[in-house]
Amino acid sequence: MKIELLTLGDTKKPELNKIIELLNAEKEKAAQKEDAIKANNSWRELQVLELNILFIRAFHNVKTKNYRDAWNELEQCELIHSFIRDNSSEEYLCNPRLAFIADKISKWQSLYPYCLFCSPGFKVGYYTCSICDHKIRPRSRCAHKKGKVYDGQLCLHVAHELEMLEISMVTKPVQKYSVMHDDPTLDFTLLVRLSSFLDHAFEDWDLNWTTMKFPVERFKSVKNEDKCPCKSGNQFELCCMGKEEVEIPHVDFIFSKPLPTDSEAITFPYDNG
Amino acid sequence: MLIHPSHGHEDVYYAGTLDTLDFLNENGINTDVYASDDEYRELGLHGAEIWLGTFIIQSVIVPIFCGVASSYIYDKLKAKNDDNIALRFMVENIKGKTTAVEFKGKVENLDKALDAIKSFSED
Numbered sequence: 414m415k416i417e418l419l420t421l422g423d424t425k426k427p428e429l430n431k432i433i434e435l436l437n438a439e440k441e442k443a444a445q446k447e448d449a450i451k452a453n454n455s456w457r458e459l460q461v462l463e464l465n466i467l468f469i470r471a472f473h474n475v476k477t478k479n480y481r482d483a484w485n486e487l488e489q490c491e492l493i494h495s496f497i498r499d500n501s502s503e504e505y506l507c508n509p510r511l512a513f514i515a516d517k518i519s520k521w522q523s524l525y526p527y528c529l530f531c532s533p534g535f536k537v538g539y540y541t542c543s544i545c546d547h548k549i550r551p552r553s554r555c556a557h558k559k560g561k562v563y564d565g566q567l568c569l570h571v572a573h574e575l576e577m578l579e580i581s582m583v584t585k586p587v588q589k590y591s592v593m594h595d596d597p598t599l600d601f602t603l604l605v606r607l608s609s610f611l612d613h614a615f616e617d618w619d620l621n622w623t624t625m626k627f628p629v630e631r632f633k634s635v636k637n638e639d640k641c642p643c644k645s646g647n648q649f650e651l652c653c654m655g656k657e658e659v660e661i662p663h664v665d666f667i668f669s670k671p672l673p674t675d676s677e678a679i680t681f682p683y684d685n686g
Numbered sequence: 687m688l689i690h691p692s693h694g695h696e697d698v699y700y701a702g703t704l705d706t707l708d709f710l711n712e713n714g715i716n717t718d719v720y721a722s723d724d725e726y727r728e729l730g731l732h733g734a735e736i737w738l739g740t741f742i743i744q745s746v747i748v749p750i751f752c753g754v755a756s757s758y759i760y761d762k763l764k765a766k767n768d769d770n771i772a773l774r775f776m777v778e779n780i781k782g783k784t785t786a787v788e789f790k791g792k793v794e795n796l797d798k799a800l801d802a803i804k805s806f807s808e809d
Contacts, residue, residue, distance in 0.1 A: 470784035535730040536698055551704060559705070572730065583733065585770070 421473045424466045433462060452565030457501060464493045468514050473616035475604050477520070481595055482597040484525060488589040490518050502560045513615060520620055520623060522589070524603040524664075529593045530586035538574025543567075560589050575661035602682060607666055617669040625679075632659055642683060654660050687717045687747065690740040690776075693805045697721070700737040709762055713753035713754045715747060732796060736793075745779040752800040759793065767794035775803060 416428045423429070433442065440455035467486045474483035491600060494515050506512065540549040544566055547555035557568040582593060632642055632649070641652035642661045653659040663679075689707060692700045703719060710717040719726065720742075736759070743751055755773075759765045772790040779785075789799040 484768045533730075537701075537730050540704075540728075541727075549704065551707065551719045551721065551726050553725050554708075562767075575730075597744075 414535070418462075418465050418469070419462075419615060421448050423468055424469050424597075429462075429466075433459065436462075438618075444564040444566075447564070447656040449564050453500065453562050456562050456565040456567070457505070460497050461508075464490055464497065464514060465510065467493070468517075471613045472522070472611075475608045478605075480525070480601055480604060481592065483523070484527065484592065486591045487518055489523055490514060491522075491589075492519065496560065496562075500567075502521065503590070505531075510615070513617070523620075523622075524542060524600045526601065526605065527589075527592045527594075528584055530583050530591045531593050532581045532583040532586050532591065534578040534581060535572070536576040536578055537572045538576070540572055543569040543571055543679055600682065602680060603664060606680060610666070610668060610672060619664060619667040621665045621667065623663050624660045626658040626660045627652065627681065629656055629659055631681065634683050687715055687744070687751065687787070689719045689741040690742060691720065692729050692737065692739060696766055697725065698710065698727045700739045703728060703739055705762075706738060706758065709758045710751075710754060715751055715754055736769060736771040738771065740774040740776065742776045742778065745777050748775075748777060749804050752804050756797070756800060759796065765793045768793065770794045771796060777803070781808060792794045 416426060416432065417423055418429070436455050436459050438593065440452050440459070441569075443455060444451075444453035444503050467490050471483040471490065474480070494511075496505035498512070498515075506515075541547060541558050542549060542555045544557050544563060545555050547553075547557075549570060557563055559568055561568050607618065607620075632654075635642060635649050637648065637654065638647050641647050641649045641654075642659055643651035643653050645652050646661055687710065689703055692698055699719060699721070707717055707719060721727075738755075738759075741751070759771065765771065770791065771793050772788075774786065774788045776784050776786050787799075787803050789796065791799075801802070
C-alpha cells in the first residue's frame with residue numbers, strides 16, 4: 414500500500430492509520446519470531462512515518478502562526494531523526510525525504526527568536542534499561558545499549574530517585590520545549606516571510622546567514638537604551654549609534670522555484686515606530 | 687585512567703559519565719570511576735553545555751586519550767563548533783608529579799587545547 418504524504422490532509426487519511434497498524438503488527442510478529450532484522454526494519458519505517466507526519470504538522474503550524482506548537486514538533490522531529498540516524502545505514506539515510514527533513518529541522522529552528530530556556534538540574538539515583546529493567550551501575554550493564562534498537566524496541570535509560578537541585582536559565586537547552594518567554598514582543602518575521610513563499614513542507618529552499626549595512630538614520634525607532642541592532646548585546650547608545658552605518662544580521666532565502674520579482678525586496682525590521 | 691566526581695560535588699558525576707566510561711573502555715583506554723556501584727550518583731544538568739568531568743590520567747597515555755576524547759566529542763556526542771565544553775585533566779607523570787589542565791570554551795578551540803596537553807605531556 415502506498416500513499417502520498419505531503420499535506421496536513423494526507424496525514425489524516427484513514428489509509429495512513431492502516432499502514433501504521435500493519436507495520437506495528439509486522440513488528441510484533443517479527444519480534445515474537447525473534448526476527449530482529451525484520452522487527453527493526455518495521456520500527457524504522459514507523460519512525461520515518463512519524464517523522465514525516467510531525468514535520469508536516471510543524472510546517473502547517475508555522476503557516477498558521479502557531480509558532481510554539483511548531484517549535485515543539487520540530488524538536489520531536491530532531492529527536493526521532495537522531496534515533497533513526499543511530500540505527501540506520503548511510504545508504505538508508507540518503508533517502509531524499511529523510512535527508513530533506515534532517516537538513517531543514519535546524520534551519521527552521523534557526524529562524525526562531527527564542528533565546529531563553531529553563532533547565533532543571535537533578536541528582537539521579539540510578540538508571541534502568543527500558544527493555545530489560547536492568548539496574549545500570551558503573552560496573553554492571555545489560556546487553557542493551559542506550560539509543561540502539563533491539564527486536565523493534567528502542568533502548569532508553571529510565572532515571573530513578575531523582576532529587577531536584579535547581580532550575581537555571583540557559584540560552585542553549587537540552588529540552589528546547591522549555592521556552593521561558595513566549596510573549597507578543599517576540600519577532601517571528603523570518604518565519605512569516607519564508608513560509609509565505611512555500612506551498613507545502615517539502616518544497617525546497619535554503620538560507621544563507623550574512624550581514625548587511627544600513628545608514629544609522631534608518632534606526633530612528635531604536636531607543637538609546639535598547640539593545641544594539643548589531644546584536645553585540647550592548648546598548649545602542651554605547652555601540653553603533655555614533656556610526657554612519659550599522660551592520661546587522663541578514664538572511665537570504667534561496668528557493669528552487671521562480672518567485673515574483675517584488676518578492677526579492679529586502680525586509681528591514683526597524684522601519685516601524 | 688580514573689574519572690572523578692563533578693566539580694563542586696564530592697559524590698556526584700556529570701550526566702553521561704557512564705557513556706564516557708564505556709566509550710573509553712571500548713576504545714582501548716582502561717578506565718574506571720572513583721565510586722563504588724552503590725555510591726555512584728549522576729548529575730542531570732539540562733543545559734546543552736558538555737561537561738565531561740575530571741580525568742586522572744598517566745602522561746604515557748595522554749596522546750591516545752586525546753585522540754579517543756576527540757572522537758567521542760565529535761562522533762558520539764555530535765558536538766558542534768559553537769557548543770561549549772568543559773573538561774579537566776590531572777596528568778600524572780612517571781615521577782608521580784601531577785599537573786592539572788582545565789579547558790572551558792567552544793568546541794572549535796578544543797583541538798588546540800588537546801594539542802597543548804599532548805606537547806605538555808611530552809615534556
